Structure formats: C-alpha cells, structure tokens
Amino acid sequence: MKKIYCLLISIFLAVTVSGASASAMEEPMKSFSVKIDKVIEILKAQKDSKLDKEKAKKEIWDIVYGIFDFKTISIRTVGRPWNTFSEQEKNDFIDAFSELLGTSYLNKIDSYNNETISYVSQEIQDSNKAVIKVAVIKQNGNIPMEYNILKKDSGWFIYDVKVEGISLVKNYRTQFASFLAKKTPADLIKRLKEKNIEIKAKGQAAAQSDKDTL
Numbered sequence: 001m002k003k004i005y006c007l008l009i010s011i012f013l014a015v016t017v018s019g020a021s022a023s024a025m026e027e028p029m030k031s032f033s034v035k036i037d038k039v040i041e042i043l044k045a046q047k048d049s050k051l052d053k054e055k056a057k058k059e060i061w062d063i064v065y066g067i068f069d070f071k072t073i074s075i076r077t078v079g080r081p082w083n084t085f086s087e088q089e090k091n092d093f094i095d096a097f098s099e100l101l102g103t104s105y106l107n108k109i110d111s112y113n114n115e116t117i118s119y120v121s122q123e124i125q126d127s128n129k130a131v132i133k134v135a136v137i138k139q140n141g142n143i144p145m146e147y148n149i150l151k152k153d154s155g156w157f158i159y160d161v162k163v164e165g166i167s168l169v170k171n172y173r174t175q176f177a178s179f180l181a182k183k184t185p186a187d188l189i190k191r192l193k194e195k196n197i198e199i200k201a202k203g204q205a206a207a208q209s210d211k212d213t214l
Contacts, residue, residue, distance in 0.1 A: 028130050028149055028156035029122045035063050057106045069150055069157035070098040076159065077172040078180075085185045093185070096192035103199050118142075130156070175214055 039060055046056035074094045075082050085093065120133040128151040136143040148160040160169040179188050191214055 028151065029119055029132055031156050035067055039063055061102050061106060064102065067158055069159045070094055072150060072159040073169060076169045078176055079173050081180045089185045089189060092189050096189055096196065099196050100192055103196055107199065179214055
C-alpha cells in the first residue's frame with residue numbers, strides 16, 4: 001500500500017495527459033482532467049515558491065476531496081461489519097479514514113518526480129459505473145492503474161483504485177476485518193485517530209517510511 005500512496009500523489013500532484021487532448025475526452029474521463037489541470041497549476045506554483053507548501057496541500061486536498069467518494073470507500077472497506085456500526089460511529093469512521101488517506105499521501109508531496117499519466121481507456125459498465133484505465137509513466141517503466149468510479153448527481157467519484165491489480169479497498173478490508181474480529185468499531189475508530197496523529201507527528205519522514213498498517 002505504500003506504493004499505492006506514492007502513485008496516488010503522482011496522479012493528483014502533476015500529471016499530464018498523453019494520447020488524447022482533454023477536449024477530445026468524453027465523460028467521465030474529461031471530468032477528471034479538469035480537476036487534474038487545476039492540481040498541476042497548484043503544484044507548479046508551489047515548486048516555484050509562489051505558494052506555501054501547506055497552503056498547496058490544502059488546495060490540493062480540497063480538489064481530491066471532491067474526486068473521491070469517501071463514504072462509499074469506507075462502507076466497502078469495512079464490508080459486512082458496517083451494519084454493526086452506530087450512525088455516529090459510521091460518521092466518525094468516515095471522517096477518520098478520510099483523514100488517514102489524505103494525510104498519508106499529502107505528506108508525500110515532495111516525492112513527485114516528473115511522472116506523467118497516459119489515459120489508456122474508459123469502460124462504461126452501466127448507467128452509473130465506469131472504469132478508467134491509466135498508465136503511470138515513470139523513468140524506469142510504466143505502472144498500470146485503474147479507477148473504479150461511480151456517477152452521482154454532482155458528477156463522477158472514485159470508490160476504488162487498483163495499482164498493478166492491487167485494490168486499495170480490498171487491502172484495507174483485510175486489515176479492518178482482522179481488527180474487528182477481535183475489537184469493536186469504537187476501537188477501530190480510536191486506532192485510526194491515533195494513526196492520524198502519528199502520521200502528522202512524523203510528517204515527511206513517515207511519508208517516506210511508514211507502512212500502511214494499523
């Protein structure tokens with residue numbers, strides 16, 4: 001999962017589209033390109049010292065928060081035990097888990113190394129679901145990725161990311177299932193909050209070395 005975070009930051013912190021212009025793309029691919037272009041502007045401003053790093057992180061997170069469906073991701077990562085959570089626990093979990101994802105990869109803002117993204121294809125599965133396949137273009141080779149996205153009234157949102165076939169949702173589901181087999185939802189939320197504090201305290205050092213485990 002450390003690899004997933006590094007790749008996520010590459011995608012949202014400076015990608016260029018190759019193979020087709022943004023204007024030529026159809027939904028949902030086009031809707032993502034608009035947001036990505038904005039992130040590129042923020043990253044360039046930060047690198048040129050025209051924008052404070054912390055402010056850049058905040059602006060980037062505002063964009064990313066509008067791309068990911070953290071509620072759906074949370075439900076899918078917890079799986080069946082989700083129904084055992086109280087309404088307050090569900091809300092608290094979504095908040096803590098969203099913060100964990102965001103803090104973990106935003107701390108890697110300096111890890112970007114001129115990677116680019118090639119949009120390979122998009123597959124509309126039904127009226128409200130699609131898969132966007134991309135390739136992360138790195139100096140030492142390409143890495144395939146897939147976005148599973150869901151259409152809502154306000155647009156398209158990511159509910160899972162696969163890197164070289166490894167699902168972010170399934171990885172967390174395995175961890176959460178193991179945790180909840182022995183402890184309560186309240187314990188899991190408490191652990192996520194503790195993890196958030198740990199990551200913030202360690203900062204960039206944690207971003208480079210921390211493994212994504214509870």
